Amino acid sequence: MINNLDLEHLRPYGDQLNDGVIQLSFTLPVPAGAKAREAAKRLIESMNFSDVQIVHSEDIGEDFTFFVVYAKTTRDVNYKEIKTLEVEVPKMGMEEINEKVFKYLKRQIVIVGATIGSDAHTVGLDSILNMKGYHGDSGLERYRAFKVYNLGSQVPPIELVKKAREYNADVILVSQVVTQRDIHIKQLTELADILDAEKLRDRVLLVVGGPRITHELAVELGYDAGFGSGTMPSEVASYIVEKMVKIS
Amino acid sequence: MINNLDLEHLRPYGDQLNDGVIQLSFTLPVPAGAKAREAAKRLIESMNFSDVQIVHSEDIGEDFTFFVVYAKTTRDVNYKEIKTLEVEVPKMGMEEINEKVFKYLKRQIVIVGATIGSDAHTVGLDSILNMKGYHGDSGLERYRAFKVYNLGSQVPPIELVKKAREYNADVILVSQVVTQRDIHIKQLTELADILDAEKLRDRVLLVVGGPRITHELAVELGYDAGFGSGTMPSEVASYIVEKMVKIS
Amino acid sequence: MRLELDGEMVERARKLAKEVTDEVQKFIDLRSTDSVERTVSRLFGIDGVNSEGAPLPNVVVDDVKIGGGLKRGIAYWIANGCVAKNLDPQGLAEAVGRKEFSLVKIPPQNEGLVDQKMDELAAKAIEKIEDVRNKRDKMLEELGDPKKPYIYVIVATGNIYEDVVQARAAVREGADIIAVIRSTAQSLLDFIPYGPTTEGYGGTYATQANFKIMREALDDIAPKVGRYVRLTNYASGLCMPEISAIAALEGLDMLLNDSMYGILFRNINMMRTFVDQYTSRLICAFSHITINTGEDNYIKTSDPIERAHTVTTSQLINEQFAIKAGMDPKYMGIGHAFEIDPDVENGFLYEVSHALLTRTLFPYATPKYMPPTRYMTGNIFKGYAQNTLYNLVSIMTDQSIHLLGMLTEAIHTPLVQDRYLAISNAKYVFNNAANFGSEIELKKDGFIQREAQKVLENAVSLLEHVKEVGLMAAIEEGTFGDISRRMDEGKGSDGVFVKGEDYSNPLIEEMERLLGVRR
Amino acid sequence: MRLELDGEMVERARKLAKEVTDEVQKFIDLRSTDSVERTVSRLFGIDGVNSEGAPLPNVVVDDVKIGGGLKRGIAYWIANGCVAKNLDPQGLAEAVGRKEFSLVKIPPQNEGLVDQKMDELAAKAIEKIEDVRNKRDKMLEELGDPKKPYIYVIVATGNIYEDVVQARAAVREGADIIAVIRSTAQSLLDFIPYGPTTEGYGGTYATQANFKIMREALDDIAPKVGRYVRLTNYASGLCMPEISAIAALEGLDMLLNDSMYGILFRNINMMRTFVDQYTSRLICAFSHITINTGEDNYIKTSDPIERAHTVTTSQLINEQFAIKAGMDPKYMGIGHAFEIDPDVENGFLYEVSHALLTRTLFPYATPKYMPPTRYMTGNIFKGYAQNTLYNLVSIMTDQSIHLLGMLTEAIHTPLVQDRYLAISNAKYVFNNAANFGSEIELKKDGFIQREAQKVLENAVSLLEHVKEVGLMAAIEEGTFGDISRRMDEGKGSDGVFVKGEDYSNPLIEEMERLLGVRR
Ligand code: B12
Numbered sequence A, B: 001m002i003n004n005l006d007l008e009h010l011r012p013y014g015d016q017l018n019d020g021v022i023q024l025s026f027t028l029p030v031p032a033g034a035k036a037r038e039a040a041k042r043l044i045e046s047m048n049f050s051d052v053q054i055v056h057s058e059d060i061g062e063d064f065t066f067f068v069v070y071a072k073t074t075r076d077v078n079y080k081e082i083k084t085l086e087v088e089v090p091k092m093g094m095e096e097i098n099e100k101v102f103k104y105l106k107r108q109i110v111i112v113g114a115t116i117g118s119d120a121h122t123v124g125l126d127s128i129l130n131m132k133g134y135h136g137d138s139g140l141e142r143y144r145a146f147k148v149y150n151l152g153s154q155v156p157p158i159e160l161v162k163k164a165r166e167y168n169a170d171v172i173l174v175s176q177v178v179t180q181r182d183i184h185i186k187q188l189t190e191l192a193d194i195l196d197a198e199k200l201r202d203r204v205l206l207v208v209g210g211p212r213i214t215h216e217l218a219v220e221l222g223y224d225a226g227f228g229s230g231t232m233p234s235e236v237a238s239y240i241v242e243k244m245v246k247i248s
Numbered sequence C, D: 001m002r003l004e005l006d007g008e009m010v011e012r013a014r015k016l017a018k019e020v021t022d023e024v025q026k027f028i029d030l031r032s033t034d035s036v037e038r039t040v041s042r043l044f045g046i047d048g049v050n051s052e053g054a055p056l057p058n059v060v061v062d063d064v065k066i067g068g069g070l071k072r073g074i075a076y077w078i079a080n081g082c083v084a085k086n087l088d089p090q091g092l093a094e095a096v097g098r099k100e101f102s103l104v105k106i107p108p109q110n111e112g113l114v115d116q117k118m119d120e121l122a123a124k125a126i127e128k129i130e131d132v133r134n135k136r137d138k139m140l141e142e143l144g145d146p147k148k149p150y151i152y153v154i155v156a157t158g159n160i161y162e163d164v165v166q167a168r169a170a171v172r173e174g175a176d177i178i179a180v181i182r183s184t185a186q187s188l189l190d191f192i193p194y195g196p197t198t199e200g201y202g203g204t205y206a207t208q209a210n211f212k213i214m215r216e217a218l219d220d221i222a223p224k225v226g227r228y229v230r231l232t233n234y235a236s237g238l239c240m241p242e243i244s245a246i247a248a249l250e251g252l253d254m255l256l257n258d259s260m261y262g263i264l265f266r267n268i269n270m271m272r273t274f275v276d277q278y279t280s281r282l283i284c285a286f287s288h289i290t291i292n293t294g295e296d297n298y299i300k301t302s303d304p305i306e307r308a309h310t311v312t313t314s315q316l317i318n319e320q321f322a323i324k325a326g327m328d329p330k331y332m333g334i335g336h337a338f339e340i341d342p343d344v345e346n347g348f349l350y351e352v353s354h355a356l357l358t359r360t361l362f363p364y365a366t367p368k369y370m371p372p373t374r375y376m377t378g379n380i381f382k383g384y385a386q387n388t389l390y391n392l393v394s395i396m397t398d399q400s401i402h403l404l405g406m407l408t409e410a411i412h413t414p415l416v417q418d419r420y421l422a423i424s425n426a427k428y429v430f431n432n433a434a435n436f437g438s439e440i441e442l443k444k445d446g447f448i449q450r451e452a453q454k455v456l457e458n459a460v461s462l463l464e465h466v467k468e469v470g471l472m473a474a475i476e477e478g479t480f481g482d483i484s485r486r487m488d489e490g491k492g493s494d495g496v497f498v499k500g501e502d503y504s505n506p507l508i509e510e511m512e513r514l515l516g517v518r519r
């Protein structure tokens, strides 16, 4: 890291250490002009920004004005005290995982995966589950240690729970990609509630993934873990094994 | 304007009325990863933003991390109460201006223009002064009513004041384009101070222009007016005449 | 810039596609579906919902279905009911909706009278559609057809009134086509929701009222901007032909409509989709509605370079199905997309090659070019650069319908500013490189030429195989989009039935006659 | 993609440019300047400042100038002083700096000894420069020359230590060349500031210490990224040859250096500039420093389409001046730029045509292509799209040095993230369209061909006129950049003098000899 960095008061770096420069863009539903510019400036100033420069403002039709702004934050953040909620697991190789599972559990781990509710995006889940995997990292189906049931897309939560029971699943993997109007929150909550109601929640490892999913959100919704954008299958595999072995 | 707009609580419009969505980007001088993302999130949250989504974070070398963020402001702005400081003048045609000057002043208005200090950007000032003008709008030299002395670039403030006295200038037009490390503020202040010291300030109309100049800033620095990006020569002409006629 | 294609190879490809679809058409001709019958009901004037919110077209068709009479076609039952009860179809349907009676329980009326009623209802429907169509054709002529590539943007707020606001802004900025994206999974609903709606996810429900609201908004702004503005929606999913019907009634200009998309990407039953697409396309062809086929989807789940020939194959199949529905090529918005990983060396050359192939194979069509989506990331700046090259390929290769890429593709449905930025990018590139494509030539036997020829050859091989096993079996094999679907699987299979000997559908027959495809 | 140029026309253009510069060179050969003499002092080993902060090279030259001895050349006075005082040049200069004596007051020493001293100092200087040069040539070979177009970015924080941080990040991201932009108006200083500096405006002062700091930083990171990283600064303004000297000593790879830029854009006296550029270029040629000429500037103030031929004309003049200084074409970074208003229809075609013209006219040079600046606005997204097309034109037309456009060009000197975004845009386009240029041909007699031919013809006409009136008069007429400068006007004119009969400058002569341009 660069010299003279005050990690207790970390600030954005634009052109100089600690200058705090941030770029913003947004639209106000008022006609372009001096008054709109002033409104934009005041708004941004009211948000702990100083040196607000409206570098672009443009009429984008129907009395909308688009702004590009550069400004400096007056805030900083204590980087030293940050403890991330990220799932942190030692990354293990495929053989290591297989061996560990058979050594400690003496059987395959049963995994059921699906994208639930109205969500039809399967590419993300498939990247984790299918043999082929993701960016050269093999999917869970390739591991001897796992027995994978990929139920595909748009599976109603109740259906997923039924299947999990049927297959005696150890792990439920759900994918949620569409997040508009928080539909993912609704669907994930529904699944968690059904598992609770059916007294299955404590018997499964419940994991969610998707590009807008964070571990923090997952925990908040009562899941064991959450995986975001760019997740590798091996990370998920390592996490599952780590947890399953701990539970057993 | 669109329906249901609450102008007293104006908010950005992203996808929905009042959703308050703002796009941000910035760099933190720490290595990419979960901890950096959390730092970015906390920083933005500390600035009256909610629903902070780190949609992109990337290592850009040497332990810098670049972020793209979407978030919602929790603030709004009272659009109704905004009174802009913008120079507001009735736009007049060239002939109207010429006539008005000769009718009320009975002589040409003498204008001295320059880019001062270390600033060598002349294109902006020339757009206002030269015959050719800007985007089809003729420059001040084209008006019979004005006698224009364009002193060019990098004129030391003291030199400019000397010339203004020599030509008996009514109006001083200065251009400032370079603003890095607030050099324009220094140079503009220097000019204003010299004019004060030389007891010339009250005898001239003092106007500054440039892409990062606002009327507000100009007034703050003791200038009569400031003109920003995209100014048209005819706006400046109208302003000068309006003021000169009022003074006389 | 001209692509040299082996003319014989092109002919062979077309011939194979024809043969493949001829086989499927035989199946289609024998069958109808619930949705086809609801389509007839709608065009006969049935609209609205019953007290439980069920759409009346569903109510009447279900009534007849439960009563075991659907093999005869809903047209007969409606006509019979109208004659018996002296009601118009709407009055009749409302009564059924109130459970006053069942259509199958109404005694058969004088056959001559019923036939006459059917013909009369069909003629009225045809007339209605023609009126709308002629009005639009006239508006298009008066206001002027914008320059191609048409700038096509989506609105997807979930709330039709917000959609209108954003659509109007987009038109002001230069949009030529507004597509109202549907709410997630509407395609799986076996009915069309009713009335204006304000709550959708990832899109806004396609309803007749929503169509009308948007149509009016666009017709209001079109004269102000001095150009005709097209409106698009989706005729896909379980209500494919019905959506075409309400689109025809409300004067939409375009519909996403693919002969296989629903099978592959929505797991809708094969037979259902094939039968539905036929009626749906007849209506489009008759209404001068441009269809947008969905080949872009294939290369969202399979590799855009290796599987490029599946796009070509599907385009040829879509073309043949459209021809079978009597569609003028100019209403064929043959789909393709700019989806290659931006990190691929010379990816740009592949894109040029593939885009030119589509343009060259379908000289009379109006190809619809789709933007990068799967390799868009949260880096909106990078995305903006990808869209710039996409725009360039489009203008270079003379595409017709150009769906704009959004810099926030990987993040959310477009914000008002995203759409603005997309439009200004496209306008910049289209103007700045207006004649670039005609000022350059492709190197003889160079990479671009060879790649296109290769894709075409692969498509021919694939078509040969498809012809051998049949289209349905080929789909089972996972030929398209790396997805496999079984013939008997999929949603909506229970809504397909073999027409009875006494089946009648004078409305569809009349359209077939007028389109010159009477079979 | 090949541009067909009329070969005779090309030859004619070159011949005219040669004749035009031959005339100017006659003036040059008779004269020296304060800065040339300070250059000699520096290369003789004089460095540092006196107690008032005046640089010692200035101190000694001013001392001799005031004493009326400069016509003889500073080399003589230094050598004479060294012999007399038995000091090395630095010791001598320090003494003069302490006002212990004046060089002109030192009695003339034995002529043979003084001559010998001069030759010895010259030889040592040559050796020093050669050492640095050979070390760099070796490093370049060992680490490997990156693929062209080289990715060239600027740093401009004003603080050399911040510059280092940002330069290192840029190199990690893929930059091949780092240019440290100078502080506003340094070109008007008649001395080079001294020591490491942390306060500049719009750039960082060019000082020898700053050069060293950045050079070390880049040499440290180059092996880590596995490629040679070039360092650039500015040899422009009143200290043009001196900057070349310190650049040679510190091992810079490139210098902005134009034969007319200072005259036009900094109102530096014509004669001063012409004389200075000659010595400056000799040093560059000898040190294997690539020059970057400044034609991009012309089309910042005049119309890039209408005045395109002034760019070509100036390029040819710059080439001839470089040849006169013995420069190998591969060190000629002939400048041009992508500056056409993005709203111009087919502006992209003009850009391709102009860029190809430069590339084709100077096949052995390493053209330096400059990004859009004047039509960049506060709309950073639009700017990013402009830069995308700029990158495409560069890779298509096979440019050598590619200065990256910044999306924030209209706003501020680049932020660390702006530079990153610029680099990733260029890398994307360069890779994605790597062979595009070689896969297409220009339409015969098409727009692109005709435009280039037209620009060349106009350049020839202009050169004919310039030849008639002379280059200096042509500049008075406002030929370049729409700016007129008078021969006797401009800064630094008092620093030009006619060499005396007894003028000697063995250092420069030796370089001329080694470069084969001894006159
Ligand atoms: C491909 C695609 C489609 C395809 C999907 C095909 C298929 N079979 O999956 C089709 C065309 C069908 C489609 C349709 C729609 N889509 Co879509 N689609 C995309 C697109 C372009 C790419 C998604 C993708 O494949 N990414 C690649 C994978 C590998 O990445 P990933 O999903 O992030 O997965 C990784 C991680 O997140 C994680 N992960 C994901 N799931 C899981 C699960 C577990 C357990 C774990 C551990 C990890 C994990 O691991 C993966 C590997 O690292 C995105 C835009 C984009 N560029 O992101 C839009 C996008 C996701 N779609 C969107 C929308 C709105 C739709 C529609 C609703 C539009 C409409 N109204 O018709 C429809 C309907 C879909 C539906 N009902 O759900 C929006 C979502 C907006 C939002 N945030 O709400 C996006 C962002 C586009 C946009 N800007 O509008 N889409």
Ligand code: B12
Pocket: B118, B119, B120, B121, B122, B123, B124, B125, B127, B128, B134, B173, B174, B175, B176, B177, B178, B179, B180, B207, B208, B209, B210, B211, B212, B227, B228, B229, B230, B231, B232, B236, D181, D182, D183, D184, D185, D201, D202, D203, D265, D297, D300, D301, D373, D374, D375, D376, D377, D408, D409, D410, D411, D412, D413, D414
């Ligand atoms: C052209 C240009 C140059 C040319 C200038 C040629 C010339 N004779 O003017 C050259 C190449 C010489 C140059 C040099 C430098 N430049 Co310069 N240059 C630009 C550029 C590309 C365009 C400016 C321009 O001509 N705009 C067009 C005119 C018409 O617009 P305008 O100036 O805004 O003027 C309008 C209004 O502002 C207003 N206006 C302006 N002045 C006045 C005055 C009055 C009285 C009124 C009423 C109105 C008014 O009216 C005009 C018409 O509407 C900008 C980037 C950009 N795209 O903006 C950088 C830019 C301005 N330059 C910049 C810099 C840093 C420099 C240098 C210092 C770099 C260096 N270290 O070498 C040098 C040195 C210049 C110096 N000593 O001042 C920075 C400034 C950053 C900052 N905010 O501080 C910019 C923004 C580029 C960048 N991102 O780094 N530059």
Ligand SMILES: Cc1ncc(COP(=O)(O)O)c(C=O)c1O
Pocket: C182, C183, C184, C185, C186, C187, C234, C235, C236, C237, C256, C257, C258, C261, C266, C292, C293, C294, C295, C297
């Ligand atoms: C032909 C076609 N129909 C429909 C859709 C939209 O999806 P849905 O099935 O949700 O209507 C698409 C999506 O891209 C498509 O290409």
Ligand SMILES: Cc1ncc(COP(=O)(O)O)c(C=O)c1O
Pocket: D182, D183, D184, D185, D186, D187, D234, D235, D236, D237, D256, D257, D258, D261, D266, D292, D293, D294, D295, D297
């Ligand atoms: C040849 C040349 N020298 C120098 C400069 C920089 O300006 P300055 O005169 O401030 O050194 C430029 C600017 O673009 C240039 O092209």
